Amino acid sequence: MLDPEEGEAIRAVPLRHPWRALIAVVLVLALAVFIVDAAQREDYGWAEVGKYIFDKRISQAALVTLQLTVYSMLIAITLGLLLAIMRLSPNPVVKSVAWLYLWIFRGTPVYVQLVFWGIVALIYPVLTLGVPFMTPWVTVPNDIFLNLFITAVIGLALNEAAYMSEIVRAGLLSVDEGQEEASKALAMSWGQTMRYIVVPQAMKIIIPPTGNEVISMLKTTSLVAAIPLSIDLYGVSRGISAVTFTPVPLLIVASIWYLLFTSVLMVGQHFIEKRFSRGTGRRKEDKPTAGGDPSAVVGSTAGDGPTTAALTNAPAGNDAGGKG
Amino acid sequence: MTGMTMVLADRVSKSFGANKVLRSISLSVDAGEVLCIVGPSGSGKSTFLRCINHLERVDAGRLSVEGQLVGYREKGGRLYELKPKEAAFQRREIGMVFQRFNLFPHLTAVENIIQAPMRVKRMSKAKATARAMELMERVGLGDKGDYYPAHLSGGQQQRVAIARALAMDPKLMLFDEPTSALDPELVGEVLDVMKGLAKSGMTMIVVTHEMGFAREVADSLVFMDGGVVVESGDPRQVLTAPQHGRTKAFLSKVL
Ligand SMILES: Nc1ncnc2c1ncn2[C@@H]1O[C@H](COP(=O)(O)OP(=O)(O)O)[C@@H](O)[C@H]1O
Ligand SMILES: [Mg+2]
Numbered sequence: 001m002l003d004p005e006e007g008e009a010i011r012a013v014p015l016r017h018p019w020r021a022l023i024a025v026v027l028v029l030a031l032a033v034f035i036v037d038a039a040q041r042e043d044y045g046w047a048e049v050g051k052y053i054f055d056k057r058i059s060q061a062a063l064v065t066l067q068l069t070v071y072s073m074l075i076a077i078t079l080g081l082l083l084a085i086m087r088l089s090p091n092p093v094v095k096s097v098a099w100l101y102l103w104i105f106r107g108t109p110v111y112v113q114l115v116f117w118g119i120v121a122l123i124y125p126v127l128t129l130g131v132p133f134m135t136p137w138v139t140v141p142n143d144i145f146l147n148l149f150i151t152a153v154i155g156l157a158l159n160e161a162a163y164m165s166e167i168v169r170a171g172l173l174s175v176d177e178g179q180e181e182a183s184k185a186l187a188m189s190w191g192q193t194m195r196y197i198v199v200p201q202a203m204k205i206i207i208p209p210t211g212n213e214v215i216s217m218l219k220t221t222s223l224v225a226a227i228p229l230s231i232d233l234y235g236v237s238r239g240i241s242a243v244t245f246t247p248v249p250l251l252i253v254a255s256i257w258y259l260l261f262t263s264v265l266m267v268g269q270h271f272i273e274k275r276f277s278r279g280t281g282r283r284k285e286d287k288p289t290a291g292g293d294p295s296a297v298v299g300s301t302a303g304d305g306p307t308t309a310a311l312t313n314a315p316a317g318n319d320a321g322g323k324g
Numbered sequence: 325m326t327g328m329t330m331v332l333a334d335r336v337s338k339s340f341g342a343n344k345v346l347r348s349i350s351l352s353v354d355a356g357e358v359l360c361i362v363g364p365s366g367s368g369k370s371t372f373l374r375c376i377n378h379l380e381r382v383d384a385g386r387l388s389v390e391g392q393l394v395g396y397r398e399k400g401g402r403l404y405e406l407k408p409k410e411a412a413f414q415r416r417e418i419g420m421v422f423q424r425f426n427l428f429p430h431l432t433a434v435e436n437i438i439q440a441p442m443r444v445k446r447m448s449k450a451k452a453t454a455r456a457m458e459l460m461e462r463v464g465l466g467d468k469g470d471y472y473p474a475h476l477s478g479g480q481q482q483r484v485a486i487a488r489a490l491a492m493d494p495k496l497m498l499f500d501e502p503t504s505a506l507d508p509e510l511v512g513e514v515l516d517v518m519k520g521l522a523k524s525g526m527t528m529i530v531v532t533h534e535m536g537f538a539r540e541v542a543d544s545l546v547f548m549d550g551g552v553v554v555e556s557g558d559p560r561q562v563l564t565a566p567q568h569g570r571t572k573a574f575l576s577k578v579l
Pocket of ligand 1: 369
């Protein structure tokens with residue numbers, strides 16, 4: 001394919017970008033001015049920041065925030081999967097129920113929902129099981145909502161489930177119909193088809209936005225003040241500043257902790273994404289030794305480097321692998 | 325071979341809404357026989373295959389495999405629709421190979437093959453894997469067991485798909501244009517595997533445009549057009565001396 005003799009190499013004057021350089025300089029200068037100014041400004045109270053950043057009360061509260069995030073996300077993902085499957089159900093009633101859930105929980109502010117869960121024990125003091133308008137079979141006091149931490153987890157999870165169900169649904173719909181059909185033709189049940197064939201493939205689509213939801217949830221936990229729960233990171237730092245009259249340093253302390261957690265989550269997300277895009281294999285690069293083999297059939301008899309052969313062959317055999 | 329009837333279709337009809345896709349299809353396939361179905365695109369060939377393993381429901385007529393009604397149970401002169409579980413049980417005996425392979429892209433070739441034996445037949449992983457290796461050997465891919473589908477050529481993928489269907493020990497294999505998505509130079513390797521399968525006595529229904537294959541391997545040939553069987557019989561006879569104008573017109577285009 002290559003000519004035996006190459007043409008003359010191009011030696012041109014590269015295009016200059018004077019505006020880019022200018023904008024960069026202005027931005028860097030502005031940032032430097034801001035930092036120098038902030039370092040000297042009284043209100044930021046950097047000494048206070050240093051004093052409270054590793055305060056025991058703060059780190060405990062940070063742990064509570066983490067727990068709120070993890071528990072509510074786990075429930076939200078499970079419930080979201082259930083809602084997504086309900087929305088894809090052929091049964092119109094089941095479908096409508098899922099839609100109604102979505103409509104309510106996505107259509108009202110999470111802050112309002114949290115206030116509601118905070119007072120729900122007053123509206124429903126007892127839970128009953130039985131036939132309407134008859135003496136109930138079972139009556140239990142509705143005291144689960146007396147535990148404000150559990151109330152917060154429930155409130156956050158129920159709201160988040162609505163968003164997760166949309167993410168899961170998009171993931172399930174992204175899997176080619178032929179996959180379900182092939183699985184069905186192999187006599188696998190609907191449940192097996194979902195569990196072993198459809199859901200694993202949907203994960204590639206589901207994981208990146210779910211990572212965003214986790215990061216978003218970490219910050220949304222600060223709204224549990226609406227319940228009112230005040231043992232989380234934001235609640236505790238506000239509590240401290242109410243006593244010390246130094247609100248700004250404690251806002252900075254809380255922000256630093258939030259930033260630390262979101263940064264760790266972003267790194268984690270990066271690795272999980274990488275893992276799930278492997279296996280389904282877009283490229284052969286990560287396995288250079290095996291890469292030479294397929295050429296036996298696809299046919300590259302010319303003795304050019306094995307890596308080049310693998311790279312050009314991979315897409316050729318790919319037509320049905322489905323670029324989804 | 326034994327003369328036992330494997331598939332019997334008696335005036336089978338099927339519509340999608342107002343679109344009548346199959347109109348009174350009648351045919352029978354004996355055990356060990358290879359039937360090829362040819363016909364223009366949209367004539368209902370795929371739909372007919374999908375009806376045989378109840379991926380689609382038949383509207384009228386009777387369709388049975390090994391004397392068992394597909395998708396229904398007859399009791400006291402009435403038909404009862406089968407539960408999904410019972411329909412799945414009927415499919416265990418029927419293998420299907422698709423035009424677009426439909427391999428599971430997140431699983432290696434061997435993992436593709438062992439799914440159904442493990443999940444449906446509750447076979448141990450070790451046993452299923454050993455069997456999968458055997459089948460990979462049989463379709464000429466003994467060394468490709470741990471390859472993901474995306475790393476295999478189209479022809480190799482389709483051979484894995486055939487091995488995957490064979491892993492359930494089917495009595496009947498359905499092929500829906502198994503070579504239509506392949507580059508021309510890869511068609512031969514898939515047809516060779518299918519020829520071997522036919523020789524081993526497998527009952528096969530093959531929708532194909534490969535007239536050479538039909539002539540060489542098929543015991544009988546059906547020409548479908550507009551949802552009806554226009555002509556059927558010995559493949560050499562139908563291909564060389566078609567009786568109907570529509571068959572002639574179609575063959576003149578593909579041959
Ligand atoms: N799931 C479906 N819903 C509605 N119409 C369908 C469906 N499947 C197939 N059809 C229609 O049925 C007709 C026959 O299709 P098909 O059996 O795929 O033909 P062939 O395989 O011979 O090309 C076509 O008109 C097609 O549009
Ligand atoms: Mg078709």
